[in-house]
Amino acid sequence: MTGNNSDRILARMMALHPKVIDLTLDRMLPLLAKLDHPERRLPPVLHVAGTNGKGSLLAYLRAMLEAAGYRVHVYTSPHLVRFAERIRLAGKIIEEDALNDLLLDCEKANGDTPITYFEITTIAAFKAFAETPGDILLLETGLGGRYDATNVVARPALTAITPISHDHADFLGTDLAGIAGEKAGIIKPGVPVVVGPQDPVALDVLEKIAEKLGSQSYIYDREWSCRRVEDGWEYRNATGVRLFPAPALHGLHQVENAATAVACLDHLGVFTVSDAAIAEGLQTVEWPARMQRLTKGPIADALPEHTEIWLDGGHNPAAAEQIAASFARWNERDPKPTFLIAGMLNTKDQKSYFSRLSPIIEKGHCIGIPGETASTSAADLAALARAGGVNATEMPSLMAAVEALLPDLAARPGRLLITGSLYLAGQILRDNG
Known part of the structure; x- marks a missing residue:
């Protein structure tokens, strides 16, 4: 079988x-x-x-x-x-x-x-x-x-x-x-x-x-x-x-x-x-999609080598707070701008999630999660991200969001955080894990 x-x-x-x-x-x-x-x-x-x-x-x-x-x-x-x-x-x-x-x-x-x-x-x-x-x-x-x-x-x-x-x-x-x-x-x-x-x-x-x-x-x-x-x-x-x-x-x-x-x-x-x-x-110890650094796959191939790519399946405000604290600590030792790609389910407290992330994010893009009926649309999620203090726009797909961030990430070393859902993280790991 x-x-x-x-x-x-x-x-x-x-x-x-x-x-x-x-x-x-x-x-x-x-x-x-x-x-x-x-x-x-x-x-x-x-x-x-x-x-x-x-x-x-x-x-x-x-x-x-x-x-x-x-x-x-x-x-x-x-x-x-x-x-x-x-x-x-x-x-x-x-x-x-x-x-x-x-x-x-x-x-x-x-x-x-x-x-x-x-x-x-x-x-x-x-x-x-x-x-x-x-x-x-x-x-x-x-x-x-x-x-x-x-x-x-x-x-x-x-x-x-x-x-x-x-x-x-x-x-x-x-x-x-x-x-x-x-x-x-x-x-x-x-x-x-x-x-x-x-x-x-x-x-x-x-x-x-x-x-x-x-x-x-x-x-x-x-x-x-x-x-x-x-x-x-x-x-x-x-x-x-x-x-x-x-x-x-x-x-x-x-x-x-x-x-x-x-x-x-x-x-x-x-x-x-x-x-x-x-x-x-x-x-x-190994535990995928929890502050996991991605080093191979289409996303890594599309971005400059000096870009750090981080994947986390966190999807509630407490998780966002932990993510933000970790990135802030890294920035104390090694300051770099952080960019965001987010996809979330409509059952989550999205505005509060983004408000916890906003202090560390320079710019972000929001996407829908393919195949998930409970996914928030890219447009609605981007509006919620902006309400939470994140400078965010909607994108039709993950790779479109990656390409849209390429000029910023090519200009200087930076960090890309992909987050908001374990369902999104799983899809990304299929191609980039």
């Missing part, structure tokens, strides 16, 4: 339920029962929720645990180029033939019963994890926490909450305390929880829920902390200070993500990961 077969199966699954997202676990449980409850036959699970940093945290944990010799399963979403990226079995992305067989098994067991695409594919992933020997499963929520399809694991080994901010307002609302309450739905009675950097409003909610459930919490800037130093960064907890090398992933926020991974490893019980394995993981 070929990858085209999995594409056809996934297309059929997309049609099983009219809503792309429908937050409830009621459809999950009957199908899990038909498949002999794979969610009960998993290796120890580390379950992660949050708004930003979930994927980076899991990337660090995978790299560190694998450096220590463990067989690591990973479930993430969305994918960038192909669906199989979401399911990593004992260190390797699932093979297409195995993926096809899993999807067909789940489709057959489900029949015509309504179920969302994310739900049935999550069940397929659980089946793969249950049937493949592994030491640990790193499990990322898709959206929210309480009613997310991944939240059928009754007792994980550990839970972790990354920074919580506003996103998916149409499903989670705009009240930060309410959003935190939904994310906290993965916290389980008696299971410890590691809490990354948080807004005080979100932190208050997380602390109260953890206390109510008897879940021991390990909170950033209370039980553990981190700071950059000249030779890398320091991790501090009750046992003392440990020094680690700078992470391979770019961005000021990556030290906090890496430190959250170390905090998780400190509370994983039976798993032993030495500081040497942590250091190796920090230097070998």
